[in-house]
Amino acid sequence: MKKRNFINSLLQHTRRPDGFLGRMMLRGMNNGHAPLTRWGAAHIEWQPQWCVLDIGCGGGATLLRLLERCPDGMVCGVDASPESVEFSRRKTARYADRCSVEQATADDLPYGDRAFNAVTAFETVYFWGDLHRAFAEVARVLKPGGVFLVCCEMSNPGNDTWTSRIEGMQVFSPEELSAALADSGFTDIAVYRRGKENCCVTACTPDGRRTAEE
Template identity: 40%
Template sequence: MSFFQNTCKPKGIGGKIMVHMMNTGHSSMAEWGFTHMEIQSDNVCLDIGCGGGANVRKLLEKSPYGRVVGIDHSEISVEKSKKINKAGIESKRCEILQGDVMKLPFRGETFDVITAFETIYFWPDISEAFKKVYKILKIGGTFMICNESNGENPKDEKWTKIIQGMKIYNSEQIEKSLEDAGFRGVKVDKTKKGWICAVVKKL
């Protein structure tokens, strides 16, 4: 397995290095993403594909009286995420689970906020996954997707050849899949760097 395959599902020593790199390397993009949504102090939040847990920690800071759940299919990511969110877990405000986006273990209308940073590239079927997200999001709740690649730079396609199972989506593909899942009023923002953020509410 190539080192970069760890972006999809971190494993072993290479995976541990990768989750550390993701926590630091994606922090600027994540901060930009968070500016596109309002998080209330008592919100119940979910970060899908939580990786090393840096964004779970940010969500805990932004909802000091709420609760945050992180889920990832990588054992290495779950381990790292639990480590950096130890205080939140001990205070019963945080839970980190190992699981699959296609089999989310939550009841309908559970979360006020759901985030997905740098992860939909690896979801087997985003249309079906978005339907599952729609189901567990509360009425009035917010779903945010944030990626470093907006699908408009041909040079980014090299990563889909290096990383098995990776697919880069453009704004039109993301918006259509969200609307197919039942969402309406998708708002998309992009940067000159090629970052993309899509935010939508469940009405």
């Protein structure tokens, strides 16, 4: 019972890591999410000069991968957790000249209109609540033709293995994600699947190409 209680306590830090257990979770995320992140990112034609935003940047490992894919660009990260923000800042410290991390949520991004060529969201939409509000905010900060990438390990709302244990977690199907994206004005929506539940959805802001060229 004690072990089960510890695991359940640790799992609550999936949503908003904090303190010692939060740092444990962030280290686990950096390692455990790597294969999914690489698979999802492979569906985008990255450009070296792009400005990219990663929402729910967690432990910062994804920021490093984006910096590699856009060596002449800028990469920003946001996370609702102060612990994650500090963790990510330390992780990316050597790239401080072209990488910044701020505390923020998906539905209230601290950036101007049309600031980014691409926005990514790996393993985080589970906690966004109102998808339409968040997706509208993502559309606001994307350039015309900008690319939005959503990647999830779980995509079956009927599977409550984790939602029954993690407070505030909601799993969305690819169809639900696609519908919310379309309602928020996105176009060129494409769904990719891997295995039983891994899912990746890409979409563009109107009047542009998937490469988000200026």
